[in-house]
Structure formats: C-alpha cells, structure tokens
Amino acid sequence: MSFSIIFDNWKLFLEGFVVTIQLVPLALFFGFFMALPLSVMRASSNPFLKWPTYSFTYFFRGTPLLVQVYLFYYGLAQFSIVKETILWSFFKDAYKVGLLSFSLNTAAYTTEIFRGAIERLPLGQIEAAKACGMGPLTRLRRIILPIALRKSIPSYGNEVIFMLHGSSICSLITIIDITGAARIVNSRYYGPVEAFFTAGVIYLCLTFCIVGIFKQLEKKFLSHIRR
Amino acid sequence: MKRQFKLLFLVMILGASFVSNGWAGSKKSADKVRIGVEGAYPPFSEVGKDGKMKGFDIDISYALCKEMGAECTLVKQDWDGIIPALLAKKYDAIIASMSITEKRKKKVAFTIKYYITPAKFVRKKGSGIEITKAGMKGKSVGVQSATIHDNYITGVYGKDVTIKRYGKQDEAYLDMKAGRIDLLLADSIALDDGFLKKPGGDAYEFVGPDLTEKKYFGEGAGIAIRKEDTELAGRFNKAIKAIRANGTYDKIQKKYFKFDIYGK
Numbered sequence: 001m002s003f004s005i006i007f008d009n010w011k012l013f014l015e016g017f018v019v020t021i022q023l024v025p026l027a028l029f030f031g032f033f034m035a036l037p038l039s040v041m042r043a044s045s046n047p048f049l050k051w052p053t054y055s056f057t058y059f060f061r062g063t064p065l066l067v068q069v070y071l072f073y074y075g076l077a078q079f080s081i082v083k084e085t086i087l088w089s090f091f092k093d094a095y096k097v098g099l100l101s102f103s104l105n106t107a108a109y110t111t112e113i114f115r116g117a118i119e120r121l122p123l124g125q126i127e128a129a130k131a132c133g134m135g136p137l138t139r140l141r142r143i144i145l146p147i148a149l150r151k152s153i154p155s156y157g158n159e160v161i162f163m164l165h166g167s168s169i170c171s172l173i174t175i176i177d178i179t180g181a182a183r184i185v186n187s188r189y190y191g192p193v194e195a196f197f198t199a200g201v202i203y204l205c206l207t208f209c210i211v212g213i214f215k216q217l218e219k220k221f222l223s224h225i226r227r
Numbered sequence: 228m229k230r231q232f233k234l235l236f237l238v239m240i241l242g243a244s245f246v247s248n249g250w251a252g253s254k255k256s257a258d259k260v261r262i263g264v265e266g267a268y269p270p271f272s273e274v275g276k277d278g279k280m281k282g283f284d285i286d287i288s289y290a291l292c293k294e295m296g297a298e299c300t301l302v303k304q305d306w307d308g309i310i311p312a313l314l315a316k317k318y319d320a321i322i323a324s325m326s327i328t329e330k331r332k333k334k335v336a337f338t339i340k341y342y343i344t345p346a347k348f349v350r351k352k353g354s355g356i357e358i359t360k361a362g363m364k365g366k367s368v369g370v371q372s373a374t375i376h377d378n379y380i381t382g383v384y385g386k387d388v389t390i391k392r393y394g395k396q397d398e399a400y401l402d403m404k405a406g407r408i409d410l411l412l413a414d415s416i417a418l419d420d421g422f423l424k425k426p427g428g429d430a431y432e433f434v435g436p437d438l439t440e441k442k443y444f445g446e447g448a449g450i451a452i453r454k455e456d457t458e459l460a461g462r463f464n465k466a467i468k469a470i471r472a473n474g475t476y477d478k479i480q481k482k483y484f485k486f487d488i489y490g491k
Contacts, residue, residue, distance in 0.1 A: 074398070074401050074402075074405075077401070077402075077404075077405035077407070078405075083405065083406065088406070092405075092406065092407050094391075094407070172394065174391045174392060174393065174402075183307060183372070183394075184372065184373075184392065186307065186311075187306075187307040187372050187373030188373055190310045190311055190314075190331075190334045192308070192311050
C-alpha cells in the first residue's frame with residue numbers, strides 16, 4: 001500500500017474533481033427547472049398533461065442510470081438520424097451526453113418529489129387562495145410552488161446526494177470524473193485500495209458539504225414548522 | 228417440533244458446507260487451476276453467440292491445462308480489475324493476451340511469452356491522418372485503458388492528442404464507428420480480426436509502422452501468475468514449450484491466423 005501513487009497523480013484527481021463539481025450542479029440545475037413544470041403537469045388531473053409526464057418519470061425512474069447512459073451514448077450513435085444530422089455535434093461529445101442523461105434522470109426523480117409535495121398541500125390553503133380571488137397561475141406562483149418547494153427540501157437534498165454518487169457512472173463513457181481518475185490510477189498501478197479510497201474520501205467530503213447546505217436551507221425555509 | 232426441524236436444517240447446512248469446503252480445498256491444490264480471461268478482445272477472447280467463451284486465448288488455456296493434466300475453470304473478468312483479482316486469489320493465472328512489461332512485473336510474475344504481435348494505428352479511409360506528432364495534433368485516439376497501447380500513446384503522444392480510454396476494446400470500436408474518435412491504437416491482430424474484418428470495418432485502414440518498441444510494448448503476451456506460485460509458472464512454461472513442439476499450438480492458431488504469431 002503506497003499513497004504516493006495518489007500524490008503523483010493529484011493533477012488527475014483534481015481534473016476529475018473539477019469535472020464532477022461541474023457536471024453534477026449543471027445536471028441538477030437543468031433537472032430542477034425541467035421538474036418545475038413537469039411536476040405541476042404530473043399533479044394535474046388533465047390526462048393529456050398527466051400521462052406523458054407519468055411515462056417520462058416511469059421510464060427514468062424505472063431503469064438504472066447506467067442503462068440510460070449507455071443507451072444515450074452507444075445506443076443513439078447507431079441511428080443515422082442522430083449520426084448524420086446536426087444532432088451529432090451534440091451527441092459526439094461524451095460530456096454533453098452524460099449531462100443530458102443525468103439531467104433527464106434527476107428531472108424525473110425531482111418531478112416525483114415535487115409532485116408528492118404538491119399533492120400533499122393542505123386543501124384549506126388552496127381554498128383560501130381561491131377565496132381571495134387568485135387565478136390558477138397566481139395560485140401556483142404565490143401559494144402552491146412556494147409551499148411545495150419548501151416541503152421538498154429534505155427529500156430533494158437526498159436526490160442531490162444520489163445524483164452526486166450516480167455521476168460516477170459517467171466514468172464509463174470516457175469522461176474522467178473523480179471515479180474516472182480513480183479507475184485510471186487503479187489500472188495503471190494496480191492499487192485499488194489507494195485509488196478508490198481516495199475517491200471515496202472526496203465523495204464523502206462533497207456529500208458532507210451538500211448535507212451542510214441543505215441543513216442551512218431547512219433552517220432558513222422550514223423554521224416555521226420546526227418542532 | 229418446528230424448532231427441532233430448524234435445528235436439523237441448520238446441522239445439515241453446516242455439515243454440507245464443511246464437506247464441500249473440505250472437498251474443494253483438497254482438489255484445488257492438486258490439479259484444479261482457475262484461469263482469468265477477459266472475453267472482450269476478439270479474436271483472442273470473446274463471448275460467442277451461444278454465451279460460451281471462445282478465441283485464441285481460450286483455446287490455448289484449455290490446451291495448456293490438458294498438457295499440464297490440470298482441470299481448468301475459466302473466470303471472466305473485466306480488464307481493469309484483472310490483476311487485482313489475481314492477487315485477491317479469485318483465480319490462479321491470467322491468460323488474456325497480457326503483455327509482459329516491467330511495470331506489471333512489479334505486481335505479478337510472468338511465464339515465457341505465448342505470442343507476440345506488433346501494435347498499429349487505424350484511421351478512417353480518406354481521413355489522411357499521418358502518424359507524426361504534427362499529423363496527429365488535436366486528434367483523438369481511442370485505446371483500451373491500462374494497456375501497453377495506453378502507455379505508449381500517453382508516453383509518446385500524450386501532449387499532442389486527446390486520449391479516450393475505454394474499459395473494453397469493443398467500446399473503442401463502437402466509438403470509432405460512431406465517429407467520436409479519429410484513430411485507434413491496439414494490437415494489429417486484434418484490430419484486423421476484431422474491427423477491420425467485421426461488418427463496416429472496410430471503411431477503415433491501418434496507418435503507420437508496426438510498433439514494437441520494447442520499452443512500451445514489452446516482450447510479448449505471457450501468462451500472469453502470483454509471484455509466490457513459482458511452481459505453477461514452471462508448469463505453464465513447460466506446457467507452452469510442449470504445445471509448441473507437439474503441434475497443438477499450430478493447430479489452434481491455424482483456426483484464427485494465417486501466419487505464425489509466436490514470433491521469433
């Protein structure tokens with residue numbers, strides 16, 4: 001066991017770290033803003049809004065992230081409509097494909113989290129809003145989404161952590177993230193313990209930061225219902 | 228009553244596990260050899276349509292075992308974990324076209340080589356990419372991660388090209404066909420049989436010289452053994468020489484190649 005192989009390759013781990021802390025927030029960003037309208041659609045009683053979003057979340061929550069990434073990366077490259085059109089400039093790049101599949105995946109989970117929160121809204125508050133003369137959109141903006149989003153903070157924090165850990169899958173499509181760096185170091189020096197231990201510690205620190213951030217968010221936005 | 232059954236069941240399980248352990252233990256040391264293979268490196272090692280392992284490495288494994296009088300089981304293992312799994316005693320030898328290099332010798336012992344073939348680049352026909360530092364500037368090259376080819380491209384062209392590293396050789400082929408990479412670097416035989424001669428491979432061609440630089444490409448492919456298993460290494464060495472001498476090796480390689488890949 002020699003951790004000198006880690007110090008010799010600190011640059012590789014740094015590059016991987018940068019990729020991870022770029023890719024994950026970007027995917028979360030896109031996923032979050034996709035999930036906002038999707039969750040409202042998913043919670044609606046209109047079948048034309050409800051069922052398409054349900055199929056979307058059903059597919060992305062029902063299949064492993066790894067399968068989705070492989071489908072997007074190797075699968076789509078088999079079709080000439082992707083390969084020979086302008087689409088290819090997007091799908092050629094492993095990073096963009098990874099970002100796309102992560103965004104869609106986290107969008108699906110986030111949609112279901114928000115949907116749950118929307119459906120659990122106290123009926124009285126919505127009726128009160130109606131009684132005040134608010135239209136559906138105003139209600140959504142002023143009452144439904146603010147309350148639902150606040151209530152989603154704890155479970156959304158979990159989703160962020162899952163996304164961070166799920167992002168390790170991108171190392172399988174030639175993106176060098178933290179796990180990718182560990183895999184390269186492991187395969188070059190045959191030191192799985194050193195390589196993956198280091199990667200694990202980095203993920204642990206990142207998770208710790210995420211937990212801290214969400215604790216602050218809960219304090220700020222959920223203090224009124226703290227017991 | 229129920230409790231008694233439970234107890235009986237427990238005793239039976241314990242008894243069975245003792246018996247099977249004892250049996251496996253005594254057999255293994257005598258003449259059972261577990262061999263780690265990769266299964267994603269045609270024509271040397273691949274999973275056939277029927278789900279069985281096939282290829283040059285596989286046939287050679289069975290031939291060597293027969294020669295040694297050992298009973299062999301093949302264990303499929305992905306490349307990037309193939310040496311760690313040997314060290315973790317998941318199997319006793321690696322027969323997976325593994326080149327004998329100084330770096331690997333620090334972790335494992337090798338037998339004598341069982342074949343040697345040069346490495347080569349492949350480009351798309353009409354792409355006009357030349358194998359020089361200037362000609363490859365900014366191009367992307369696909370290699371299998373942690374291979375001699377990875378070491379070579381990293382060591383010689385690392386600053387000039389983008390290196391895409393894949394877990395399996397097959398994945399590099401897929402991305403070459405998809406157009407995500409400009410060049411492939413791999414063993415010339417593997418490229419020829421596993422890529423150029425496969426459907427769609429005729430749009431690609433070899434480019435550049437045969438690469439054999441010993442510093443990177445080692446002394447040919449050998450069988451990797453744990454360092455302490457010197458006796459097994461000796462048996463493998465004897466068996467390799469024997470199948471070379473008695474014609475078994477030739478018979479096997481004729482199935483796959485038109486020339487002698489054993490080298491000098």
